[in-house]
Amino acid sequence: MSTKHTKKVFEVTQHSIMKSALTEAAKALNKDEVPIGAVIINKDGNIIARAHNLTEHKHTQAAHAEVLAIEKAGKKIGDWRLEGCWLYVTLEPCAMCYNLAVLSRLDGIVYGAESPLFGFSKVAENDASPFLPHKALAQGGHSEKPLVYNSGHLPAIITGIEAEAAAMLLKTFFKRQRNKAE
Numbered sequence: 001m002s003t004k005h006t007k008k009v010f011e012v013t014q015h016s017i018m019k020s021a022l023t024e025a026a027k028a029l030n031k032d033e034v035p036i037g038a039v040i041i042n043k044d045g046n047i048i049a050r051a052h053n054l055t056e057h058k059h060t061q062a063a064h065a066e067v068l069a070i071e072k073a074g075k076k077i078g079d080w081r082l083e084g085c086w087l088y089v090t091l092e093p094c095a096m097c098y099n100l101a102v103l104s105r106l107d108g109i110v111y112g113a114e115s116p117l118f119g120f121s122k123v124a125e126n127d128a129s130p131f132l133p134h135k136a137l138a139q140g141g142h143s144e145k146p147l148v149y150n151s152g153h154l155p156a157i158i159t160g161i162e163a164e165a166a167a168m169l170l171k172t173f174f175k176r177q178r179n180k181a182e
């Protein structure tokens, strides 16, 4: 098998796994939750956990899709160490979820749409971001503090997979919310 072919197969697989995450996001939409879905695959590429955002139903920000998926994956394999596993999530994870993925030793994160306000990659440069503690530390003289817990093992990041489909679900949700408010 040529390298090019392998890459192509890998890309096709990424899209098909992300479609499972999109199915989860659609479930959240049907429950009037912000439509974000996540799945986790093991090193063999099999899905071992599926979850969607349940923040409103569970009355806690700890019910982000990624958190629930990581919990399920840990239970499934009987270990909190998710080495060899990859998280697929329809929207760029927030700082909480990114850090949880780091601590859980995930090998990688694949996400769809960008999250300009809450996305972990935007925290450092976005003054409007709610994730400010590290900035407070930086202003207190502890500059160059790492943004994340440094476990010496940072997940690989792949972005933009099925981004349009993920963004479309979010648009549908927020349009519906606006119509309700009117």
Ligand SMILES: [Zn+2]
Binding pocket: 064, 066, 093, 094, 095, 096, 097, 098
């Ligand atoms: Zn999150």
